[in-house]
Amino acid sequence: MKVLVVVPTYNERDNIARLIPEVLAQDERIRILVVDDNSPDGTGDCVAGIAETENRVLLLRREGKLGLGSAYREGFKLALREGADFVIEMDADFSHDPGVIPLLLEKAKTSDMVIGSRYLNGVSVVNWPIRRLLLSYCATVYTRVVTGLRISDCTSGFKCFNRRVLERIDLDRIRSDGYSFQIEMNYRCMENGCSMGEVPIIFIDRHAGTSKMSKRIVREAVVMVWKLKLGSLLRKFLCLGEARDRRKLGTSL
Numbered sequence: 001m002k003v004l005v006v007v008p009t010y011n012e013r014d015n016i017a018r019l020i021p022e023v024l025a026q027d028e029r030i031r032i033l034v035v036d037d038n039s040p041d042g043t044g045d046c047v048a049g050i051a052e053t054e055n056r057v058l059l060l061r062r063e064g065k066l067g068l069g070s071a072y073r074e075g076f077k078l079a080l081r082e083g084a085d086f087v088i089e090m091d092a093d094f095s096h097d098p099g100v101i102p103l104l105l106e107k108a109k110t111s112d113m114v115i116g117s118r119y120l121n122g123v124s125v126v127n128w129p130i131r132r133l134l135l136s137y138c139a140t141v142y143t144r145v146v147t148g149l150r151i152s153d154c155t156s157g158f159k160c161f162n163r164r165v166l167e168r169i170d171l172d173r174i175r176s177d178g179y180s181f182q183i184e185m186n187y188r189c190m191e192n193g194c195s196m197g198e199v200p201i202i203f204i205d206r207h208a209g210t211s212k213m214s215k216r217i218v219r220e221a222v223v224m225v226w227k228l229k230l231g232s233l234l235r236k237f238l239c240l241g242e243a244r245d246r247r248k249l250g251t252s253l
Contacts, residue, residue: 001029001085001086002029002031002082002083002084002085002086003027003029003030003031003084003085003086003087003088003105004030004031004032004033004058004079004082004084004086004087004088005023005030005031005032005033005087005088005089005090005101006033006035006072006075006076006079006087006088006089006090007019007023007032007033007034007035007089007090007091007092008034008035008036008037008068008071008072008075008092009034009035009036009037009039009043009044009047009092010036010037010039010043010065011039011040011041011043012039012041012043012092012093013039013041013042013043013046015092015093015094016034016043016046016047016092017046017050018094019092019094019098020032020034020047020050020054020057022098022099023090023098023101024054024056024057025098026098026099026101026102027101027102027105030056030101031056031057031058031082031084032056032057032058033058033059033060033075033078033079033082034047034057034058034059034060034092035060035062035071035072035074035075036059036060036061036062037062037064037065037066037071038061038062038063038064038065044059044061047059058078058082060074060075060078062074067177067178068177068178068181069174069175069176069177069178069180069181070177072089072181073171073172073174075089076161076166076171077171079163079166080163080166080167084163085162085163086105086108086160086161086162086163087160087161087163087166088101088104088105088158088159088160088161089157089158089159089161090157090158091157091158094204095203095204095205096116096157096158096201096203097201097202097204100116100158100199100201101160103199104116104158104159104160104199105160107160107197107198107199108160108162108197110195110197111195111196111197112161112162112164112165112189112194112195112196113159113160113161113162113165113186113189113194113195113196113197114159114160114196114197114198114199115151115153115156115158115159115186115196115197115198115199116153116156116158116159116198116199116200116201117151117152117153117156117198117199117200117201118136118153118156118201118202118203119137119140119152119153120152120153120198120199120200121200123137124200124201124202124203125202125203125205126202126203126204126205127204127205128203128205136155139154139155139179140152140153140154140155142222142225143155143183143225146225146226146229147183147187147190147225147228147229148190148229149183149186149187149190150196151186151196151198152198153198154182154183154186155179155182155183156182156201157182158201159182159185165189165192165194168192168194169185169188169189169192173188174188176220176224177220178220179220180220180223180224180225183224183225183228184224184228187228187232191232
């Protein structure tokens, strides 16, 4: 079994040097891919230095700050080319506990995609202001109502994918960022008939650095759920129309 953990970074030097050994310590089959957006604080150089002596560390340098969604898309594509059987996405700031990785992999034996959920057993979030917590929780409720997703945490960024899921999804179609990237990936999994499991996690606010959440990311997520739902309904309508036309053609023949 080959496991690749994909971690996007931008100005995460204070965290990444400590995160890498903790991730690798979870299982000797794990490798880690850091996708760095040309961090001004030298995050990429820090990872490159570690990779010189640790062959389980990969670095993908990008030319600038291109966004979380595109970082994961490029990271997932590289993971598939590297032959990974399971691909895990997680944050660099220790809000996602590396110790949960074995639980994700165990659950992945019976689920195509596994989500590290903050809301599976109540609310398991530490150090968030109440406004941020309400925003996150309400985003999940809103998404479930509009899209029909049957998961407790629609915006979690701690996940494990079986490679067949990523092969089934057209990653080039995933154009969203932030919260909406997580929502869109969940929805595409559901569309493709993939099974989705969850394991409970305790989400702890950042150890160092600053949050990259913005109003633009929130607005994008609000609109994205309707794009996904309406797009799905339109495709079903077109498929029904094509089927009806085929039946008419068969009758006329």
